[in-house]
Amino acid sequence: MASTDIDDVVGYWDRDARRDGDRVSHEAFGWTQYDGRGPGAEPLGGPRSALELGSGRGDAVAALAAQGVDATGVDLSGEHHRLALRTWGGLPGAHVVHGQGRAVVHRPPPPAAAGARPRGARRAFSHAPAVPGSHGVQGMCGDGFTGRQVWIHRWAHEPGTWADLLTEHGFTDVRVWVEPAPEPDHVGTLIGTARRG
Ligand SMILES: C[S@@+](CC[C@H](N)C(=O)[O-])C[C@H]1O[C@@H](n2cnc3c(N)ncnc32)[C@H](O)[C@@H]1O
Structure with missing residues (x-):
């Protein structure tokens, strides 16, 4: 049986980044698939800093930074990381890192x-x-x-x-x-x- 090949998984998420289109937003921070539905940042408990594992194009990182949280996102996809850096690289308090989260x-x-x-x-x-x-x-x-x-x-x-x-x-x-x-x-x-x- 073939096993998971991490390069293929990276490729999968790179292709996902290209499919994602030009949606860019740091207006809202949410947890559900429905815009404006469910809690905002409350589940995080008002942190000074936050780490998002699998941050994609970094919209949530940017939304937290806009609320004054020192926010870092980690993503294994070079495509997602490139888009996040291009979009949010200049936003104070928003940091995006290209790497693989342990979990x-x-x-x-x-x-x-x-x-x-x-x-x-x-x-x-x-x-x-x-x-x-x-x-x-x-x-x-x-x-x-x-x-x-x-x-x-x-x-x-x-x-x-x-x-x-x-x-x-x-x-x-x-x-x-x-x-x-x-x-x-x-x-x-x-x-x-x-x-x-
Ligand atoms: C479904 S997207 C979610 C992106 C973002 N959190 C959002 O809600 O818009 C999942 C992201 O997790 C990343 N990812 C998956 N496994 C990962 C891992 N082990 N370490 C870092 N990033 C990972 C993918 O590259 C992808 O960008």
């Missing part, structure tokens, strides 16, 4: 995510809720069904499972919930916050 919360297995922040730091993440009956690792063919073998893995759990995993791995102040979609029968957003004990 982007729902990409490595959850135990790896546990060690990603210094003790006491608050971690917050969001993802689409687990498809019923399909929680745990979610796999996809990053280059489609007729393309190269690019294996993308994401982890999605029910809120209670995330809470148990985070607690088992030393986090405190754990809160995980599903933020409802604007329409009652549409896909919501799972949001989690916890402090590294």
Whole structure:
């Protein structure tokens, strides 16, 4: 069986950057796939500094910097990094770094995510809720069904499972919930916050 090739994963996210178009915004900081829906920066707990793992084109980093937070984003895609630097490189308090985070919360297995922040730091993440009956690792063919073998893995759990995993791995102040979609029968957003004990 072929295994994940990190170069292919980088290529996948580089292509994603090119697909993303020219959307540029640092007006709003959000956690959901719906503009203006759900909490703003509150889940971060009013930090002086913040680190975003997998910052893409850096819009969230810029939004936090605009609120006075010293914000740094790390992204493994050279394309995303180039776009972020070009767009936000001059914004005071906004820093973007090209590199691979040890853990982007729902990409490595959850135990790896546990060690990603210094003790006491608050971690917050969001993802689409687990498809019923399909929680745990979610796999996809990053280059489609007729393309190269690019294996993308994401982890999605029910809120209670995330809470148990985070607690088992030393986090405190754990809160995980599903933020409802604007329409009652549409896909919501799972949001989690916890402090590294
Ligand atoms: C779906 S995009 C999200 C971008 C941004 N956070 C946003 O919400 O607009 C995921 C980003 O994570 C980056 N990424 C994935 N795994 C990573 C890792 N291990 N280290 C750093 N960046 C990673 C990808 O290159 C991509 O830019």
